[in-house]
Amino acid sequence: MAVPVRKFDAVIVGAGGAGLRAALQLSEAGLKTAVLSKVFPTRSHTVAAQGGVSASLGNSEPDHWHWHMYDTVKGSDWLGDQDAIEFMCREAPNVVVELEHFGMPFDRNADGTIYQRPFGGHMSNFGEKPVRRACAAADRTGHAMLHALYQRNVRANTQFFVEWMALDLVRDEQGNVQGVVAMEMETSEVYVFQAKATLFATGGAGRIFASSTNAFINTGDGLGMAARAGIPLEDMEFWQFHPTGVAGAGVLITEGVRGEGGILRNSAGERFMERYAPNAKDLASRDVVSRAMVTEINEGRGCGPNKDHVLLDITHLDPEVIKSKLPGIREISIKFAGVDPIKAPIPVVPTCHYQMGGIPTNYRGEVVVHDQVVSGFYAAGEVACASVHGANRLGTNSLLDLLVFGKSSGNSMIEFIKAAPKDLPPLATADVDRSLARVARLDGQQNGTPVETARAAMQRTMQNHCGVFRFKDMLKEGVEKILEVESMVKTIEIADKSKTFNTARLEALELENLIEVAKATMISAEARTESRGAHVRDDAADTPEHPNGRDDQNWLKHTLWFRDANRLEYKPVNLKPLTVETIALKTRSY
Amino acid sequence: MDEIELKRIVWRSRRGLLELDLQLERFVAEALPQLSEADLLLYRELLQLPDNDLLDYLNGRSECPNVRLAPMIARIRDAQR
Numbered sequence: 001m002a003v004p005v006r007k008f009d010a011v012i013v014g015a016g017g018a019g020l021r022a023a024l025q026l027s028e029a030g031l032k033t034a035v036l037s038k039v040f041p042t043r044s045h046t047v048a049a050q051g052g053v054s055a056s057l058g059n060s061e062p063d064h065w066h067w068h069m070y071d072t073v074k075g076s077d078w079l080g081d082q083d084a085i086e087f088m089c090r091e092a093p094n095v096v097v098e099l100e101h102f103g104m105p106f107d108r109n110a111d112g113t114i115y116q117r118p119f120g121g122h123m124s125n126f127g128e129k130p131v132r133r134a135c136a137a138a139d140r141t142g143h144a145m146l147h148a149l150y151q152r153n154v155r156a157n158t159q160f161f162v163e164w165m166a167l168d169l170v171r172d173e174q175g176n177v178q179g180v181v182a183m184e185m186e187t188s189e190v191y192v193f194q195a196k197a198t199l200f201a202t203g204g205a206g207r208i209f210a211s212s213t214n215a216f217i218n219t220g221d222g223l224g225m226a227a228r229a230g231i232p233l234e235d236m237e238f239w240q241f242h243p244t245g246v247a248g249a250g251v252l253i254t255e256g257v258r259g260e261g262g263i264l265r266n267s268a269g270e271r272f273m274e275r276y277a278p279n280a281k282d283l284a285s286r287d288v289v290s291r292a293m294v295t296e297i298n299e300g301r302g303c304g305p306n307k308d309h310v311l312l313d314i315t316h317l318d319p320e321v322i323k324s325k326l327p328g329i330r331e332i333s334i335k336f337a338g339v340d341p342i343k344a345p346i347p348v349v350p351t352c353h354y355q356m357g358g359i360p361t362n363y364r365g366e367v368v369v370h371d372q373v374v375s376g377f378y379a380a381g382e383v384a385c386a387s388v389h390g391a392n393r394l395g396t397n398s399l400l401d402l403l404v405f406g407k408s409s410g411n412s413m414i415e416f417i418k419a420a421p422k423d424l425p426p427l428a429t430a431d432v433d434r435s436l437a438r439v440a441r442l443d444g445q446q447n448g449t450p451v452e453t454a455r456a457a458m459q460r461t462m463q464n465h466c467g468v469f470r471f472k473d474m475l476k477e478g479v480e481k482i483l484e485v486e487s488m489v490k491t492i493e494i495a496d497k498s499k500t501f502n503t504a505r506l507e508a509l510e511l512e513n514l515i516e517v518a519k520a521t522m523i524s525a526e527a528r529t530e531s532r533g534a535h536v537r538d539d540a541a542d543t544p545e546h547p548n549g550r551d552d553q554n555w556l557k558h559t560l561w562f563r564d565a566n567r568l569e570y571k572p573v574n575l576k577p578l579t580v581e582t583i584a585l586k587t588r589s590y
Numbered sequence: 591m592d593e594i595e596l597k598r599i600v601w602r603s604r605r606g607l608l609e610l611d612l613q614l615e616r617f618v619a620e621a622l623p624q625l626s627e628a629d630l631l632l633y634r635e636l637l638q639l640p641d642n643d644l645l646d647y648l649n650g651r652s653e654c655p656n657v658r659l660a661p662m663i664a665r666i667r668d669a670q671r
Contacts, residue, residue, distance in 0.1 A: 039604060047606035047641045143642050163601065185601060186594070216604050216611045251609055331649055335670045336612060501597035 003181070003432055004191050007424055008034045008159075009417050011179055011195040013166040013222060016044035017142070017402030018381030018409075019201030020149035022365075025410025027156035031417055034193055035153075036164040036182055038217055038506075042146045045203055045215045046402065049142030052134035053099075053399035054122065055092035059113040060132040063124060065089040066580060068133065070126045072397060073583045076390025077533035077550065079235065079558070081574035082583060084363040084386040088397075088404045095403040096135055104148040105137050121394050121590070134396045141399060161193075165506060166221060168435035169198070169229040169377075172428035177377035179427075180225070181435040185506065188499040190436060194427055196420045197376050197413040199365070200226065201406065204355035204382035205517040206239075207510075210308075210456075210463035211351040212250045213242065222383040224513025226359050227520065229431065231369060231377075232560040232569070234385040235357035236517065237525035237535045240393055241468035243290040245351025247309035249336035253348055257314060257329055258282045260321070264293065265311045265345060266301040272310075287536065290350045294469040297349075304347060308464070311345035350468040356393055356534065357524075358385035360560065365409020378413055380405040387558065390573075391533020442508055448493030451508045458485045458511075458518050466522050472539040475526040482522045489515045520561040527568055530555040533588075547587040556585075591630050596622075599630065602637045610645055617669040632662045 010026045012019045015037035026033040037044070056063040069089040073080055100106055100114065107115040116132040124131035137144035153160075163185040170178045170192060179194040205220025206212035223233055244253040258264075263282055266272045276292040277284035284292075293310050302308050314322060319342045322330055326341075333341045359379040362368050363386055367377040381402045388401060465478025489511060494504040531540040531549030540549035557570040575582050600622070603614040625633065636644070636659050647654045647663050654663055 039602075039606070043606040043641055045606050048608070140642050143640065147640075186598070213608055215606050215608050216615075217606070249608075249612055251612070328649070332609075336609075500594045501601045503597070503601055506601075 003436070005427060006034070006191055006193050008032045008193065008195040010034070010197045010199065010413050011036070011193045012199045012201060013180060014044070014201035014203060014381070014383070015041035015160065016046040016201060016203055016381060017145055017149065017399060018406040019199070020146065020153055021403055021406025022199050022201060022380060022410035022413070023158045024149060024153050024156060025407055026413060027153060027158040029414045031414065032159070034159045034161060034195070036161045036166055036180070036193065038163065038165050038185075040162055041150045041160065042143070044146060045218055046142045046146050046399075048213075048215065049399050050139045051119065052117070052136035052141050052396045053096060053145075053403065054119070054133045054394075054396040055096040055135060055400070056089070056133060057093050057096065057114060057116060057135070059109060060116050061124070063131050063133055065092065067124050067126060067131070068092065068122075069577070069580075070583055071121055071123055072388060072394050074127065074586070074588055075121055075392055075394035075397075076388070077392055077588050078552070078556065078585055079238075079387070079390030079532060079573055081387050082577040083574050084388050086577040086580060087363040087408070088386075088388050088400060091404045091408075092400055095400070095407060099145065099148060099403060102148045102152050105144055106135050107137060119395050122396075145399065165509065166202075166225060167439070167509065168431055169225045170194070170428065170431045171229055172425070175230075176375040178425070181432055183439070183509075185501055188502060188505065190439065192427060192432055194424055196417045196424065197378060199378040199380060199409055199413060200359060200383050201379070201381045202383045205514060206352045206355065208458065208462050208514050208518045208521065209352040209467070210459040211245050211247065211349045213245060213252055213351055213353045214250075219510035219514050220383070220517040221510065221513045222379065223358065223520070224516040226379075227516040227563040230562070230564065231359060231367060231374065232562045233357060233517070233520045234360040235387060235391075235524070235559050236520040236561055237528050237559060238356035238389075238391050238533060239352050239521070240354040240356065240534050241290060241350045242353050243286055243293060243350050243468075244312060244348040246332065246336045247304070247347035247349040250351050251332050251336050252351065253312060253329055253332065253346060255286070257312060257326060260325055261314065261317055263313045263316075264289070264348075265313050266296045267303045267307065268301060270301075272296050272301070291469040291536065293350055294467055298471060298474070309347045309349040312348045313345035314341050315343065315345060349463075354393055354398065355382055356385070356387075356389040356391065358383050360558075361386050361405075361409075363405070363408060364412040365405050366412055376416070378409040380409040391535060438512070439509075442492070442494060442505065443497055445491060445493040448491040449488045451492050451494060451504065451511055454485060454488040454492050455511050455514070457488060458482070458515060461485055462518050462521065466525050468536070470525060470535070470537045472537065475522070475537075478522050479526050482518055486515055486519060516563060519563075519566060523566050524559045524561050524568065528555060528559060550588075552585055591627055596630070599634055599637065605641050605644075607641045607645055610641055610648070613648055613666060613670055617666045621665060621669050629662065632659060635659065636662050
C-alpha cells in the first residue's frame with residue numbers, strides 16, 4: 001500500500017524537555033527538523049517536574065561536579081554507567097546557564113546569580129554534608145523549561161506536528177533506522193516521516209501500573225516501538241515509587257501528613273507500622289513504609305472490596321489543624337478518593353513515579369545494541385537508559401538528564417546528518433507494511449477484548465506482582481499472568497472505528513506499547529534475584545555478605561530484554577569514568 | 591459545534607498533569623454532552639490555559655484573571671463532588 005512520505009533531516013518523536021532541547025540544537029544548526037507530539041508541547045509531562053534541576057554552580061557554597069557525580073553513582077546503587085554520569089555532571093552547569101540565557105526564569109539570589117536550594121541526596125565533598133545544588137523556577141521548573149525551549153524552537157523554525165502519534169520505527173534490511181510511521185489524529189491518516197536521523201524522546205511508561213503519578217499520555221510509545229523493531233530494553237525492572245498515592249487515582253499524598261501525625265492502618269484497623277518499625281512507626285523511611293504496606297496487602301490485610309490498599313488515618317487530628325496545615329491534602333482526598341479526611345481515612349497505595357530503564361544508549365544519545373551503534377537512531381530523556389540513574393534516580397537529575405542528553409543527542413545527530421549522503425536512501429517498506437497491518441488488525445477485530453478490560457488486567461497484574469516491594473512467588477506467577485494479558489492485548493477491539501480524533505483507537509495503540517513495557521518489567525524483575533536500588537525482593541534480604549540484599553558478584557550488570565521470545569541478556573556496568581578514578585563500590589546508606 | 595471539533599476537545603482534555611487528566615476526564619464524561627454551544631466554546635478556551643494555571647484555578651489556589659472563564663471553572667469543580 002502506498003503511504004505518503006514526508007522527508008526531513010531529523011525527526012524527533014516527543015516534545016517534552018529532551019525532544020525540545022534536541023530539536024533546538026538541530027534547527028539552530030540549520031537542519032530541517034520535524035517534532036511529532038501527541039499533545040501541545042508545553043503540555044508534555046515535563047510540566048509535572050517541580051523540584052528543580054541540579055548543577056554544581058556553587059552559587060551559595062562550594063560545590064563540584066565530581067561531588068555531584070559521586071551522589072549520582074551512589075544514588076544509582078552503582079548500576080549507573082560512570083562515563084555517562086561524569087559527562088552529565090560536568091555538563092550540568094553549562095546546560096543550566098544556557099537555559100538561563102534562553103529566558104528561563106530561575107529563582108535568584110540578591111546578587112543576581114541563580115538561587116540554589118538543598119535537596120535529598122545532594123552532598124558536598126563525597127557524601128560529607130548537604131549542599132545547595134538544585135536550581136528552580138518556583139514550583140514550576142518543568143513548566144518554565146518547556147516554555148523557554150518551545151519559544152526558542154519556534155524562533156529556530158522547528159516544524160511541529162502536534163496531535164500526531166508515532167506508530168512504528170522504520171528500519172532497512174541492515175537495521176539502519178530510516179524514520180517512523182505516524183498517524184495524524186484529526187484524520188487517522190498514516191504517513192511515513194523519513195529522515196537521516198531519528199530521535200525518540202517519548203518519556204516514560206508509568207501507566208503500566210494501576211497506581212501511577214504519570215499523566216495519561218505516559219504510555220511508553222517509544223519503548224513499544226523500539227521493542228517491536230528488535231531493539232532491547234535495558235534495566236526495566238527499576239521503577240521509582242512513592243509510598244502514598246491515593247488508591248485508584250495516583251495523586252500523591254505528601255509524606256508531611258505522616259509528620260503531622262497520620263497513621264497507616266490495615267483492614268483490621270491495626271496500626272501496622274508498630275510491628276515493622278517499633279520506634280519510628282509511621283515516620284519510618286520511605287522504603288520501610290512502602291515495604292510494610294505491600295506486605296500487609298499481600299498477606300490479605302488490605303482494605304476495600306479488592307483488598308488492594310491500606311488507609312491513612314488523620315481523623316484523630318483536630319479538624320482545625322487539618323484545615324490549616326494540610327488544606328491541599330484535604331482537597332485531594334475529597335476530589336480523588338471521595339473522602340473527607342476529617343471524617344474518614346484516606347485509601348492509599350505505593351505509587352509509581354519514574355522509570356529508570358529504557359532504550360540503551362551511550363552518553364552521546366546513540367542507541368547501542370551489542371556494542372554497536374544502531375545507525376540513525378537516538379534516544380534521550382526518560383525513554384532512554386544512558387544509564388545515569390542506574391537502579392535509582394537522584395532527585396532533580398531527571399530534568400538534568402533531559403537537558404544534557406537532549407543536547408548531546410542533538411549534537412550527535414548533527415554530526416551524523418552532515419556526514420550522510422545528501423539524498424535519503426530508498427525507503428524500506430517491510431516495517432511500514434507491518435505497522436499498517438497492526439492498524440488494520442485493530443479496525444477489523446471482532447469478538448475481541450475491550451481495551452479497558454485488557455488495560456485494567458495489565459495494570460492490576462503489574463501493581464500486585466511487580467510493585468514497590470517484590471516477592472519471589474508473586475513474580476513467578478506475575479510472568480505467567482502478564483503473558484496471559486499479552487494474549488488479551490493481541491485481540492483488543494474498539495467499538496468506535498471513526499476517523500476523526502478517535503480517542504478509542506489511540507488508546508488501543510497506546511496499550512500495544514504499554515504491554516511491551518509491562519512484559520519487559522516483569523520478566524527482568526523476576527530474573528534479577530538480588531535487591532538493588534528501587535528493585536527490592538523478599539528473597540534477597542539484608543545480610544553481612546549482601547548488605548541491603550545487593551549481590552555485586554552476580555548482579556553488577558545491566559539487564560537487556562528482547563521482545564523476541566522474551567530473551568534476556570546482560571551487559572557489564574561501565575565503572576570507568578571519562579577522566580577521573582572509578583567511584584568504588586560501597587554499601588549504599590544514607 | 592461539529593463532531594470533529596467536539597472530538598478534538600475530548601482529546602485536548604488530555605494534559606501533562608495527572609490531576610488535570612483525572613478532573614477533566616470526569617467532567618468530559620459527565621458534563622460535556624449537556625453543554626450548550628456557548629459553554630463548549632468557553633471550555634475550548636479554557637483548554638488553552640497552561641496546565642499549572644488551570645490546576646491552580648481548579649484547586650482554588652488562585653483566581654483565574656479571565657472572569658469569563660470563572661463559571662466554567664466552577665462547573666468543572668462541581669463535577670468532582
